[in-house]
Amino acid sequence: MSAAPLPGAGDPATIRTVKEVAELLNGMCVAGVIKDYALFGAAAQMRYTEAVATLDADVLVATATPGGLDPLAAIHAYGRDRGYAAEGEAMRVGAWPVQFIPVFSPLTEEAVDCAETADFEGVPFRVVGAVYLAVIALSVGRAKDFARVLGLMESGAATHADIGALAARHGLSDAWNRFVGRFLDDRA
Amino acid sequence: MTERERILRRQAEWQKSRQAVPWPEKIRQAERMRASIEAFRRMRTAHQPPVAPVLPHGEPTAKD
Numbered sequence: 129m130s131a132a133p134l135p136g137a138g139d140p141a142t143i144r145t146v147k148e149v150a151e152l153l154n155g156m157c158v159a160g161v162i163k164d165y166a167l168f169g170a171a172a173q174m175r176y177t178e179a180v181a182t183l184d185a186d187v188l189v190a191t192a193t194p195g196g197l198d199p200l201a202a203i204h205a206y207g208r209d210r211g212y213a214a215e216g217e218a219m220r221v222g223a224w225p226v227q228f229i230p231v232f233s234p235l236t237e238e239a240v241d242c243a244e245t246a247d248f249e250g251v252p253f254r255v256v257g258a259v260y261l262a263v264i265a266l267s268v269g270r271a272k273d274f275a276r277v278l279g280l281m282e283s284g285a286a287t288h289a290d291i292g293a294l295a296a297r298h299g300l301s302d303a304w305n306r307f308v309g310r311f312l313d314d315r316a
Numbered sequence: 317m318t319e320r321e322r323i324l325r326r327q328a329e330w331q332k333s334r335q336a337v338p339w340p341e342k343i344r345q346a347e348r349m350r351a352s353i354e355a356f357r358r359m360r361t362a363h364q365p366p367v368a369p370v371l372p373h374g375e376p377t378a379k380d
Contacts, residue, residue, distance in 0.1 A: 146343050171343065178334035179345035181353060223347060249340050283335055 145222030149185060150253040152207070152221060161206045163190040166243035168256040168264060173276055175246065176258050176285035184218055184225040188256065190240050191230055199230045235298040239264060258285035263294045266303050278311060288312070 156162045166172075169186035191199045200217075207219045218225035231237040239260035246255045256264070262280045265273035280286040288308075295304040317325075337345075 145347075146340070171346070174342040174346060175339045176335075178331060179337070179342040179349065181349040182346055183350055183353070246339070 145224055146185075147248060147251045149187075149221045149224060149226055150248050150251040152210070152212070152226075153187065153254070154252065156203065156206055159206065160192055161202045163192055164240050164243075164254065165189045166240045166254045166256045168239065168261060170276075172255045172261055173279065175255060176283045177279040180279075184227050185221075186227045186229060188231055188236055188240050189228050190237065200228050203228050233267075233298075235260070235263060235267060235300075258283075259287075259290045259294050262286040262291045263298065263300060266291070266295060266307060267298075267300055269303065274307065274311065277307065 153162075153165045157164065166188050167185065168188050170180050170182035171185045174180060189200075189203065192202065193199065204214055204219065207221075208214070212219050212221055214220075215225050218227045220226075229236075231240055239256045240254075242257060242260065243254045244257050246253050258280050262277045265276040265280075277286075277291070281288065281291070292301075292304055295301055
């Protein structure tokens with residue numbers, strides 16, 4: 129079986145949309161609305177694994193005014209001024225509802241600091257790396273997050289040792305050990 | 317190798333090949349999956365019977 133593109137592949141509208149998300153976020157950094165950002169969640173996972181179903185794009189943001197009453201107000205104002213409508217807590221950019229999540233722990237802060245700059249068809253796009261994606265998923269701990277950890281390990285992008293070390297550094301050794309016992313330890 | 321093993325091996329190879337697809341193409345695939353999910357949800361909503369009204373003390377009038 130070959131990896132032939134699915135029908136409709138190469139649809140330029142999607143690429144425009146995702147490029148638009150990257151350009152919007154890069155623009156926010158230049159304007160000082162945010163200090164930094166990194167795509168995470170399913171859209172970031174897909175750099176390493178096969179495509180997965182997702183309803184939105186999740187973006188971790190380091191805001192310019194951390195700890196403020198409404199850390200996302202400046203982001204939404206910036207988007208509104210450029211014609212991007214709010215959709216619940218998200219912002220609609222073309223076909224994608226984009227969820228902005230302020231960094232909420234030392235782990236997510238470090239994930240943004242250490243994010244990789246990927247090239248999305250000519251546009252730089254900050255993306256959380258595989259090991260951080262796995263440990264953030266581990267910390268959230270829903271079934272789909274566990275599936276994400278397994279997917280990242282299976283792809284070879286995140287190793288058992290690297291996840292274990294990062295989890296330990298952020299006080300998640302118990303969660304990691306439970307995960308290993310439940311999903312990876314054949315002796316269990 | 318049994319026929320079942322051959323099928324499983326082909327499936328594993330196919331999955332690996334999907335993993336090697338460029339990221340922008342996977343994003344396109346995800347967008348098409350999402351469009352399908354949303355279409356299914358709309359269909360399900362359209363075919364759902366009207367929800368039974370809830371009595372003032374919170375007990376529904378009919379079970380689903």
